[in-house]
Amino acid sequence: MSTQSTATTDKKDAVSTSRSAPINAKLNAEERIELYRKMVRIRRFEERSLRSYQAKNSAGGTNIGGFLHLYIGQEAVAVGCCSLMGKNDHVITAYRDHGHAIAVGMDTKPLMAELYGKITGCSKGKGGSMHYFDPSRNYWGGHGIVGGQIPLGTGLAYAVKYKGLKGAAMAFMGDGAVNQGAVHEAYNLAALWNLPVIFVIENNGYSMGTSQARSSAGELARRADAYDMAWDVINGHDLYEVRDKMDTLLTRAREQSLPAVVEIKTYRYRGHSVADPDKTYRNKTEIEEYQRTKDPITLFQEMLVAENVLTPELIEKINTEARAEADQAADFADASPYPTVEDIQKDVYWEIDNPSERKSQGRLFFD
DSSP: OOOOOOOOSOHHHHHHHHHTSHHHHTOOHHHHHHHHHHHHHHHHHHHHHHHHHHSBOTTSSBSSOSOOOOOTTOHHHHHHHHTTOOTTOEEEOOSOOHHHHHHTTOOHHHHHHHHTTOTTSTTTTSSGGGOOOBGGGTBOOOOOSTTTHHHHHHHHHHHHHHTTOSOOEEEEEEGGGTTOHHHHHHHHHHHHTTOOEEEEEEEOSEETTEEHHHHOOSOGGGGGGGGTOEEEEEETTOHHHHHHHHHHHHHHHHHHOOOEEEEEEOOOSSOSSTTOOOOSSSOHHHHHHHHHHHOHHHHHHHHHHHTTOOOHHHHHHHHHHHHHHHHHHHHHHHHSOOOOGGGGGTTSOHHHHOGGGOOOOSOSOOO
C-alpha cells in the first residue's frame, strides 16, 4: 500500500484545509498558544546555546565542548509531531535532538547543563548535545551515528506490539540518513512484521554540506513503495499540516499496527553544526528567502493572530519569558558541578550500579 503525496501548490488552501482538520479544529485557544510557545522556547534555547558555545567561561575555556547541532528553522516538525503523543507512543531521533527534547516536555535546565557537560545534565554530563534522553517521557535520544537510531526505533515499535499496547514509535532521521543500509533493513523488518512505527525524514535540504538533490535520487518518502509501506510528504513549515497528516499516520499505526514513511520538508538556518561555516554550499539569499516566506514560527504566529488567539502583547510576553527561561538554564548550567572521576564508571554496567544483585564474575573495567 502507498499513499500518494499531497504536497500543496497553494499555501492558503493548504493552511485552510489543515486548520480545519479534526485534530486541529478541536484545539482550544490555550492549546494553540502552547504550541506556539513551545516553538518559541525551542528557538530561544537554541539561540542561547549558540551564545554559550561561542563565549568563553570564567577559566578562559569553552562552555560547550564537542558538536552543537541547532534546530533553528525546524521547530514546527518536532512540536507538531510530539504534540500528538499518547501514553504508549515513543520518540527517538538523531543528533539534532534539542527541539524534540523540549517538545516532549523536558526541562531546559538539565538540557543546557548537558551541553555544558555537567552532572546535573539529563545524561549526567556524559552525552552532550547529541545524547539527550528522558525515559519517563518515552524519549530515547539523541544518537550520533547517522541512521543508527532507526533500527532502535523499529525495536521500540516491536516492544509496543509485543506487549499488546495501543501505541506507536516515531523514528526521526535527517535526509542524509536515508541511504544508510541500517535504515533499509529497518524498513524491511517493519513492513514484514507490521510494526507501528512512523519513519520521519526531516528533510532540511542538506546532509551535512551536500544538497539532497545531489546526494539522494528520487522522492525520499516514495522509497516506502518498495516495502509496501504507506508514505506521504508534509510541508514542515506549517504546524497545522504536520499535525493533520501525522495524526492520520499515527492513528493508523496505533489501530492497525502498520508502519509508514513520511518526508517532512523543512529547513535549517544554521550550518550542519556550529563548526560548519556554511559558506560553500548555499547562499545567504536562499536562507533569507525561507525566513521571509516560510519561517514556521512567523507563519503560525500570523495564523493565530488571524484567529484572534494571539495579540502583540502576548507575543512579546511569550518571547520575553522564553529568553528568560533560556538565560536561567544557562545560569543553572554554569553553576552546576562537573562529574567526578568516579562518575566515569557509573551508568555503564547495571551490575556495577547494583552490586548486591550482581551475578557475573571477573572484572568489568580495565585500567
